Amino acid sequence: MFTQILFAVLATLGFGIIFNIRGKNLFFSALVGGVSWGTYLFCLELSTSLIFAYFASSIVLTICSEIFARLLKTPVTSILISGLIPLVPGSGIYYTMYYILEKNTEKAISKGAETLFIAVALSFGIVVVSSLVRIIKTGQKNRYSRNIS
Amino acid sequence: MTLNKVLRIASYAGKMILENGGETYRAEDMVSRICEAHETSADCFATLSGIIVSVTKDDVTLSNVIRIKSRTVNLEKVHQINDLARDTKYYNCDDFMGKLKNIDGISRYSIPFNLLAHAITAASFAVLFGGTLKDFWGTLPIGAAVYLLSYSFSKYELNGIFVNTLGGAISAFLAYYFYSIGFVENTDKAIIGSLMLLVPGLALTNGIRDIIAGDYMTGMARGTEALLVATSLAVGTGAAISLSLGGNF
Numbered sequence: 001m002f003t004q005i006l007f008a009v010l011a012t013l014g015f016g017i018i019f020n021i022r023g024k025n026l027f028f029s030a031l032v033g034g035v036s037w038g039t040y041l042f043c044l045e046l047s048t049s050l051i052f053a054y055f056a057s058s059i060v061l062t063i064c065s066e067i068f069a070r071l072l073k074t075p076v077t078s079i080l081i082s083g084l085i086p087l088v089p090g091s092g093i094y095y096t097m098y099y100i101l102e103k104n105t106e107k108a109i110s111k112g113a114e115t116l117f118i119a120v121a122l123s124f125g126i127v128v129v130s131s132l133v134r135i136i137k138t139g140q141k142n143r144y145s146r147n148i149s
Numbered sequence: 150m151t152l153n154k155v156l157r158i159a160s161y162a163g164k165m166i167l168e169n170g171g172e173t174y175r176a177e178d179m180v181s182r183i184c185e186a187h188e189t190s191a192d193c194f195a196t197l198s199g200i201i202v203s204v205t206k207d208d209v210t211l212s213n214v215i216r217i218k219s220r221t222v223n224l225e226k227v228h229q230i231n232d233l234a235r236d237t238k239y240y241n242c243d244d245f246m247g248k249l250k251n252i253d254g255i256s257r258y259s260i261p262f263n264l265l266a267h268a269i270t271a272a273s274f275a276v277l278f279g280g281t282l283k284d285f286w287g288t289l290p291i292g293a294a295v296y297l298l299s300y301s302f303s304k305y306e307l308n309g310i311f312v313n314t315l316g317g318a319i320s321a322f323l324a325y326y327f328y329s330i331g332f333v334e335n336t337d338k339a340i341i342g343s344l345m346l347l348v349p350g351l352a353l354t355n356g357i358r359d360i361i362a363g364d365y366m367t368g369m370a371r372g373t374e375a376l377l378v379a380t381s382l383a384v385g386t387g388a389a390i391s392l393s394l395g396g397n398f
Contacts, residue, residue: 004276007273007276007277008273010269010273011269011273011274011277011345013269014266014267014269015266015270017263018263018267018346019222020222020224020225020226020255021224021225021228022225037277073232074231075227075228075231077175077227078224078227078228081170081351084351084354086277088351088353090344090345090350091278091341091345091350092350093349094341094344094379094383094386095341096379097383098387101384101387102387115353119350119353123354123355123357123361126358127361
Protein backbone atom coordinates (compact mmCIF):
# COMPACT_ATOMS: atom_id res chain seq x y z
CA MET A 1 0.00 0.00 0.00
CA PHE A 2 2.84 2.38 0.83
CA THR A 3 4.53 1.89 -2.52
CA GLN A 4 1.18 2.39 -4.24
CA ILE A 5 0.77 5.76 -2.52
CA LEU A 6 4.34 6.67 -3.44
CA PHE A 7 3.61 5.98 -7.09
CA ALA A 8 0.36 7.97 -6.87
CA VAL A 9 2.39 10.91 -5.53
CA LEU A 10 4.88 10.51 -8.39
CA ALA A 11 2.10 10.41 -10.99
CA THR A 12 0.46 13.51 -9.51
CA LEU A 13 3.80 15.30 -9.40
CA GLY A 14 4.37 14.49 -13.05
CA PHE A 15 0.96 15.81 -14.04
CA GLY A 16 1.59 18.89 -11.91
CA ILE A 17 4.65 19.62 -14.03
CA ILE A 18 2.70 18.93 -17.23
CA PHE A 19 -0.03 21.33 -16.03
CA ASN A 20 2.68 23.90 -15.22
CA ILE A 21 2.01 24.20 -11.49
CA ARG A 22 4.91 25.94 -9.76
CA GLY A 23 6.59 26.25 -6.40
CA LYS A 24 4.72 25.36 -3.23
CA ASN A 25 1.53 24.57 -5.13
CA LEU A 26 3.28 21.72 -6.94
CA PHE A 27 4.39 20.13 -3.68
CA PHE A 28 0.97 20.36 -2.08
CA SER A 29 -0.88 19.10 -5.14
CA ALA A 30 1.36 16.01 -5.20
CA LEU A 31 0.70 15.51 -1.50
CA VAL A 32 -3.05 15.78 -2.05
CA GLY A 33 -2.85 13.22 -4.86
CA GLY A 34 -1.17 10.77 -2.47
CA VAL A 35 -3.81 11.42 0.19
CA SER A 36 -6.68 10.80 -2.23
CA TRP A 37 -5.20 7.55 -3.52
CA GLY A 38 -4.51 6.47 0.08
CA THR A 39 -8.15 7.09 1.00
CA TYR A 40 -9.27 5.08 -2.01
CA LEU A 41 -7.07 2.11 -1.04
CA PHE A 42 -8.17 2.38 2.58
CA CYS A 43 -11.85 2.25 1.56
CA LEU A 44 -11.22 -0.79 -0.64
CA GLU A 45 -9.47 -2.44 2.31
CA LEU A 46 -12.65 -1.89 4.35
CA SER A 47 -14.38 -3.64 1.42
CA THR A 48 -16.77 -0.83 0.63
CA SER A 49 -18.18 -0.71 -2.87
CA LEU A 50 -15.96 0.68 -5.61
CA ILE A 51 -18.19 3.69 -6.20
CA PHE A 52 -18.27 4.60 -2.51
CA ALA A 53 -14.47 4.38 -2.37
CA TYR A 54 -14.25 6.93 -5.17
CA PHE A 55 -16.88 9.15 -3.55
CA ALA A 56 -15.11 9.10 -0.16
CA SER A 57 -11.69 9.81 -1.63
CA SER A 58 -13.04 12.66 -3.71
CA ILE A 59 -14.56 14.18 -0.53
CA VAL A 60 -11.25 13.87 1.35
CA LEU A 61 -9.39 15.25 -1.67
CA THR A 62 -11.63 18.29 -1.98
CA ILE A 63 -11.46 19.08 1.74
CA CYS A 64 -7.65 18.91 1.63
CA SER A 65 -7.45 21.07 -1.50
CA GLU A 66 -9.86 23.67 -0.09
CA ILE A 67 -7.69 23.95 3.03
CA PHE A 68 -4.39 24.11 1.12
CA ALA A 69 -5.83 26.57 -1.41
CA ARG A 70 -6.80 28.91 1.44
CA LEU A 71 -3.34 28.58 2.99
CA LEU A 72 -1.49 29.14 -0.29
CA LYS A 73 -3.91 31.84 -1.56
CA THR A 74 -4.44 30.10 -4.88
CA PRO A 75 -7.59 29.02 -6.75
CA VAL A 76 -8.80 25.60 -5.61
CA THR A 77 -8.52 24.25 -9.17
CA SER A 78 -4.76 24.45 -9.25
CA ILE A 79 -4.53 21.89 -6.45
CA LEU A 80 -7.73 19.94 -7.01
CA ILE A 81 -7.23 19.13 -10.72
CA SER A 82 -3.89 17.43 -10.32
CA GLY A 83 -4.92 15.74 -7.08
CA LEU A 84 -7.83 14.24 -8.99
CA ILE A 85 -5.54 12.67 -11.58
CA PRO A 86 -4.92 9.28 -9.90
CA LEU A 87 -8.66 8.77 -9.33
CA VAL A 88 -9.93 9.89 -12.70
CA PRO A 89 -11.42 7.04 -14.78
CA GLY A 90 -9.24 7.52 -17.84
CA SER A 91 -8.59 3.83 -18.30
CA GLY A 92 -12.32 3.15 -18.07
CA ILE A 93 -13.17 5.39 -21.02
CA TYR A 94 -10.33 3.90 -23.04
CA TYR A 95 -11.40 0.31 -22.32
CA THR A 96 -15.03 1.14 -23.11
CA MET A 97 -14.15 2.43 -26.54
CA TYR A 98 -11.72 -0.45 -27.05
CA TYR A 99 -14.41 -3.05 -26.30
CA ILE A 100 -16.80 -1.27 -28.66
CA LEU A 101 -14.22 -1.51 -31.45
CA GLU A 102 -13.74 -5.18 -30.57
CA LYS A 103 -17.55 -5.59 -30.97
CA ASN A 104 -17.68 -6.86 -27.40
CA THR A 105 -20.85 -4.94 -26.59
CA GLU A 106 -21.60 -6.59 -23.25
CA LYS A 107 -18.22 -5.74 -21.73
CA ALA A 108 -18.33 -2.28 -23.27
CA ILE A 109 -21.67 -1.47 -21.65
CA SER A 110 -20.66 -2.68 -18.21
CA LYS A 111 -17.31 -0.88 -18.38
CA GLY A 112 -18.97 2.26 -19.72
CA ALA A 113 -21.58 2.30 -16.96
CA GLU A 114 -18.87 1.79 -14.33
CA THR A 115 -16.81 4.62 -15.79
CA LEU A 116 -19.79 6.96 -15.83
CA PHE A 117 -20.67 6.09 -12.22
CA ILE A 118 -17.09 6.71 -11.11
CA ALA A 119 -17.05 10.09 -12.83
CA VAL A 120 -20.41 10.98 -11.26
CA ALA A 121 -19.21 9.85 -7.82
CA LEU A 122 -16.05 11.95 -8.10
CA SER A 123 -17.92 15.06 -9.21
CA PHE A 124 -20.59 14.57 -6.54
CA GLY A 125 -17.89 14.44 -3.88
CA ILE A 126 -16.39 17.68 -5.16
CA VAL A 127 -19.78 19.40 -5.42
CA VAL A 128 -20.83 18.34 -1.91
CA VAL A 129 -17.69 19.71 -0.28
CA SER A 130 -17.58 22.95 -2.29
CA SER A 131 -21.25 23.60 -1.52
CA LEU A 132 -20.57 23.09 2.20
CA VAL A 133 -17.60 25.45 1.96
CA ARG A 134 -19.82 28.04 0.30
CA ILE A 135 -22.42 27.71 3.07
CA ILE A 136 -19.75 28.16 5.75
CA LYS A 137 -18.20 31.12 3.94
CA THR A 138 -21.51 32.93 3.43
CA GLY A 139 -22.37 32.33 7.09
CA GLN A 140 -19.09 33.91 8.18
CA LYS A 141 -19.56 36.90 5.89
CA ASN A 142 -23.05 37.56 7.28
CA ARG A 143 -21.79 37.40 10.84
CA TYR A 144 -19.00 39.79 9.93
CA SER A 145 -21.28 42.35 8.30
CA ARG A 146 -23.65 42.21 11.27
CA ASN A 147 -20.76 42.99 13.62
CA ILE A 148 -19.83 46.02 11.58
CA SER A 149 -23.32 47.44 11.48
CA MET B 150 -13.41 55.33 -24.15
CA THR B 151 -12.77 53.77 -20.77
CA LEU B 152 -15.79 51.51 -21.11
CA ASN B 153 -14.22 49.97 -24.18
CA LYS B 154 -11.00 49.39 -22.27
CA VAL B 155 -12.81 47.77 -19.36
CA LEU B 156 -14.57 45.47 -21.79
CA ARG B 157 -11.26 44.60 -23.44
CA ILE B 158 -9.43 43.68 -20.24
CA ALA B 159 -12.37 41.78 -18.77
CA SER B 160 -12.92 39.65 -21.84
CA TYR B 161 -9.19 39.09 -22.27
CA ALA B 162 -8.92 37.84 -18.69
CA GLY B 163 -11.92 35.56 -19.20
CA LYS B 164 -10.47 34.21 -22.41
CA MET B 165 -7.16 33.44 -20.74
CA ILE B 166 -8.87 31.62 -17.88
CA LEU B 167 -10.77 29.41 -20.32
CA GLU B 168 -7.77 28.78 -22.54
CA ASN B 169 -5.64 27.61 -19.65
CA GLY B 170 -7.91 25.09 -18.01
CA GLY B 171 -10.03 27.21 -15.66
CA GLU B 172 -13.70 26.37 -15.19
CA THR B 173 -16.39 28.32 -17.04
CA TYR B 174 -17.91 29.66 -13.83
CA ARG B 175 -14.49 30.98 -12.83
CA ALA B 176 -14.20 32.86 -16.13
CA GLU B 177 -17.70 34.33 -15.73
CA ASP B 178 -16.93 35.30 -12.13
CA MET B 179 -13.65 36.89 -13.16
CA VAL B 180 -15.28 39.02 -15.87
CA SER B 181 -18.00 40.36 -13.61
CA ARG B 182 -15.52 40.97 -10.77
CA ILE B 183 -13.22 43.03 -13.00
CA CYS B 184 -16.15 45.00 -14.42
CA GLU B 185 -17.58 45.68 -10.99
CA ALA B 186 -14.20 46.94 -9.79
CA HIS B 187 -14.37 49.51 -12.60
CA GLU B 188 -17.92 50.48 -11.59
CA THR B 189 -19.69 49.07 -14.61
CA SER B 190 -22.29 46.34 -14.64
CA ALA B 191 -21.50 43.34 -16.76
CA ASP B 192 -22.94 40.08 -17.91
CA CYS B 193 -20.94 37.21 -19.27
CA PHE B 194 -21.82 33.96 -20.93
CA ALA B 195 -18.93 31.55 -21.25
CA THR B 196 -18.84 28.15 -22.88
CA LEU B 197 -15.97 25.85 -23.66
CA SER B 198 -15.47 27.28 -27.13
CA GLY B 199 -16.38 30.92 -26.77
CA ILE B 200 -17.14 33.79 -24.45
CA ILE B 201 -19.66 36.63 -24.78
CA VAL B 202 -19.32 39.70 -22.59
CA SER B 203 -21.45 42.82 -22.45
CA VAL B 204 -20.74 45.84 -20.27
CA THR B 205 -23.14 48.64 -19.40
CA LYS B 206 -22.50 52.09 -17.96
CA ASP B 207 -24.61 55.24 -18.19
CA ASP B 208 -26.93 54.14 -21.01
CA VAL B 209 -24.05 52.82 -23.11
CA THR B 210 -23.75 49.09 -23.70
CA LEU B 211 -20.81 47.46 -25.40
CA SER B 212 -20.32 43.79 -26.07
CA ASN B 213 -17.59 41.52 -27.26
CA VAL B 214 -17.50 37.99 -28.62
CA ILE B 215 -14.35 35.93 -28.31
CA ARG B 216 -13.86 32.57 -29.93
CA ILE B 217 -11.64 30.09 -28.10
CA LYS B 218 -9.91 27.74 -30.47
CA SER B 219 -7.24 25.91 -28.53
CA ARG B 220 -7.25 24.87 -24.92
CA THR B 221 -4.42 23.59 -22.76
CA VAL B 222 -3.94 23.26 -19.04
CA ASN B 223 -1.56 25.82 -17.58
CA LEU B 224 -2.58 26.30 -13.98
CA GLU B 225 0.19 28.77 -13.17
CA LYS B 226 -1.51 31.29 -15.47
CA VAL B 227 -4.89 30.68 -13.82
CA HIS B 228 -3.27 31.19 -10.44
CA GLN B 229 -1.62 34.47 -11.46
CA ILE B 230 -4.72 35.88 -13.17
CA ASN B 231 -6.67 35.09 -10.03
CA ASP B 232 -4.10 36.99 -7.94
CA LEU B 233 -4.19 39.90 -10.35
CA ALA B 234 -7.99 40.11 -10.43
CA ARG B 235 -8.09 40.38 -6.66
CA ASP B 236 -6.19 43.71 -6.94
CA THR B 237 -8.08 45.04 -9.98
CA LYS B 238 -8.99 48.34 -8.37
CA TYR B 239 -5.33 49.28 -7.77
CA TYR B 240 -4.52 49.30 -11.48
CA ASN B 241 -5.82 51.41 -14.35
CA CYS B 242 -6.89 49.65 -17.53
CA ASP B 243 -3.61 50.00 -19.45
CA ASP B 244 -1.48 48.70 -16.58
CA PHE B 245 -3.87 45.81 -16.10
CA MET B 246 -3.67 44.92 -19.79
CA GLY B 247 0.13 45.01 -19.57
CA LYS B 248 0.09 42.70 -16.56
CA LEU B 249 -2.27 40.31 -18.38
CA LYS B 250 0.04 40.26 -21.41
CA ASN B 251 2.94 39.46 -19.08
CA ILE B 252 1.03 36.55 -17.58
CA ASP B 253 0.14 35.32 -21.07
CA GLY B 254 3.86 35.11 -21.83
CA ILE B 255 4.65 32.80 -18.92
CA SER B 256 6.59 29.86 -20.24
CA ARG B 257 6.19 26.23 -19.33
CA TYR B 258 8.81 24.07 -17.71
CA SER B 259 11.75 23.26 -19.99
CA ILE B 260 11.46 20.44 -22.52
CA PRO B 261 13.81 17.95 -20.79
CA PHE B 262 11.98 18.49 -17.51
CA ASN B 263 8.64 17.92 -19.25
CA LEU B 264 10.04 14.81 -20.89
CA LEU B 265 11.06 13.47 -17.48
CA ALA B 266 7.65 14.32 -16.02
CA HIS B 267 5.79 12.52 -18.83
CA ALA B 268 8.02 9.47 -18.51
CA ILE B 269 7.62 9.24 -14.74
CA THR B 270 3.87 9.81 -14.87
CA ALA B 271 3.33 7.08 -17.45
CA ALA B 272 5.53 4.64 -15.54
CA SER B 273 3.84 5.39 -12.22
CA PHE B 274 0.42 4.77 -13.74
CA ALA B 275 1.63 1.44 -15.10
CA VAL B 276 2.44 0.44 -11.52
CA LEU B 277 -0.81 1.89 -10.12
CA PHE B 278 -2.81 -0.25 -12.54
CA GLY B 279 -1.11 -3.35 -11.20
CA GLY B 280 2.14 -3.56 -13.16
CA THR B 281 5.42 -4.73 -11.72
CA LEU B 282 8.60 -2.76 -11.11
CA LYS B 283 9.92 -4.06 -14.42
CA ASP B 284 6.93 -2.48 -16.13
CA PHE B 285 7.89 0.80 -14.45
CA TRP B 286 11.28 0.90 -16.16
CA GLY B 287 9.80 -0.33 -19.44
CA THR B 288 7.06 2.33 -19.52
CA LEU B 289 9.47 5.25 -18.93
CA PRO B 290 10.64 5.46 -22.58
CA ILE B 291 7.06 4.97 -23.86
CA GLY B 292 5.85 7.99 -21.87
CA ALA B 293 8.77 10.01 -23.20
CA ALA B 294 7.92 8.95 -26.77
CA VAL B 295 4.29 10.03 -26.33
CA TYR B 296 5.48 13.45 -25.16
CA LEU B 297 7.92 13.82 -28.05
CA LEU B 298 5.11 12.99 -30.46
CA SER B 299 2.59 15.43 -29.01
CA TYR B 300 5.24 18.14 -28.62
CA SER B 301 6.53 17.85 -32.18
CA PHE B 302 2.98 17.99 -33.56
CA SER B 303 1.83 20.83 -31.31
CA LYS B 304 3.29 23.54 -33.54
CA TYR B 305 1.20 22.44 -36.55
CA GLU B 306 -2.07 22.96 -34.61
CA LEU B 307 -3.41 19.71 -35.97
CA ASN B 308 -6.70 18.09 -35.16
CA GLY B 309 -6.54 16.36 -31.76
CA ILE B 310 -7.95 13.15 -33.22
CA PHE B 311 -4.99 12.62 -35.51
CA VAL B 312 -2.39 13.15 -32.78
CA ASN B 313 -4.25 10.94 -30.32
CA THR B 314 -4.63 8.10 -32.81
CA LEU B 315 -0.94 8.29 -33.55
CA GLY B 316 -0.10 8.45 -29.82
CA GLY B 317 -2.19 5.38 -29.08
CA ALA B 318 -0.57 3.50 -31.98
CA ILE B 319 2.97 4.41 -30.91
CA SER B 320 2.46 3.42 -27.29
CA ALA B 321 0.96 0.07 -28.31
CA PHE B 322 3.75 -0.60 -30.82
CA LEU B 323 6.47 0.24 -28.32
CA ALA B 324 4.81 -1.82 -25.58
CA TYR B 325 4.66 -4.89 -27.82
CA TYR B 326 8.20 -4.34 -29.03
CA PHE B 327 9.53 -4.04 -25.46
CA TYR B 328 7.56 -7.15 -24.55
CA SER B 329 9.17 -9.09 -27.38
CA ILE B 330 12.67 -8.12 -26.19
CA GLY B 331 11.72 -8.86 -22.59
CA PHE B 332 11.74 -5.27 -21.37
CA VAL B 333 8.17 -5.21 -19.97
CA GLU B 334 6.05 -8.00 -18.50
CA ASN B 335 2.47 -6.77 -18.93
CA THR B 336 1.85 -5.08 -22.25
CA ASP B 337 -1.65 -3.91 -21.29
CA LYS B 338 -0.36 -2.17 -18.16
CA ALA B 339 2.38 -0.45 -20.14
CA ILE B 340 -0.10 0.68 -22.82
CA ILE B 341 -2.73 2.05 -20.45
CA GLY B 342 -0.05 3.64 -18.26
CA SER B 343 1.34 5.64 -21.14
CA LEU B 344 -2.14 6.37 -22.49
CA MET B 345 -3.05 8.04 -19.19
CA LEU B 346 -1.07 11.00 -20.52
CA LEU B 347 -3.57 11.44 -23.35
CA VAL B 348 -6.74 9.91 -21.93
CA PRO B 349 -9.60 12.31 -21.13
CA GLY B 350 -10.64 11.15 -17.66
CA LEU B 351 -10.34 14.66 -16.33
CA ALA B 352 -12.51 16.02 -19.14
CA LEU B 353 -15.28 13.55 -18.32
CA THR B 354 -15.19 14.32 -14.58
CA ASN B 355 -15.10 18.08 -15.17
CA GLY B 356 -17.93 17.72 -17.68
CA ILE B 357 -20.15 16.11 -15.08
CA ARG B 358 -19.14 18.80 -12.57
CA ASP B 359 -20.24 21.42 -15.09
CA ILE B 360 -23.55 19.65 -15.67
CA ILE B 361 -24.20 19.51 -11.93
CA ALA B 362 -23.34 23.21 -11.67
CA GLY B 363 -25.91 23.99 -14.40
CA ASP B 364 -23.52 24.63 -17.30
CA TYR B 365 -25.19 22.09 -19.55
CA MET B 366 -23.57 23.26 -22.77
CA THR B 367 -20.03 23.13 -21.43
CA GLY B 368 -20.71 19.82 -19.73
CA MET B 369 -21.99 18.20 -22.89
CA ALA B 370 -19.10 19.67 -24.87
CA ARG B 371 -16.55 18.25 -22.47
CA GLY B 372 -18.26 14.87 -22.46
CA THR B 373 -18.26 14.76 -26.25
CA GLU B 374 -14.60 15.75 -26.31
CA ALA B 375 -13.78 12.93 -23.88
CA LEU B 376 -15.64 10.38 -25.98
CA LEU B 377 -13.96 11.52 -29.18
CA VAL B 378 -10.46 11.41 -27.69
CA ALA B 379 -11.08 7.97 -26.19
CA THR B 380 -12.34 6.68 -29.54
CA SER B 381 -9.29 7.94 -31.39
CA LEU B 382 -6.97 6.40 -28.78
CA ALA B 383 -8.76 3.08 -29.04
CA VAL B 384 -8.60 3.15 -32.84
CA GLY B 385 -4.85 3.81 -32.69
CA THR B 386 -4.03 1.15 -30.14
CA GLY B 387 -6.44 -1.34 -31.72
CA ALA B 388 -4.80 -0.99 -35.11
CA ALA B 389 -1.30 -1.22 -33.64
CA ILE B 390 -2.12 -4.26 -31.49
CA SER B 391 -3.65 -6.21 -34.35
CA LEU B 392 -0.69 -5.30 -36.56
CA SER B 393 1.93 -6.37 -34.02
CA LEU B 394 0.08 -9.56 -33.09
CA GLY B 395 -0.31 -10.32 -36.80
CA GLY B 396 3.44 -9.94 -37.23
CA ASN B 397 4.20 -12.34 -34.42
CA PHE B 398 1.96 -15.16 -35.47
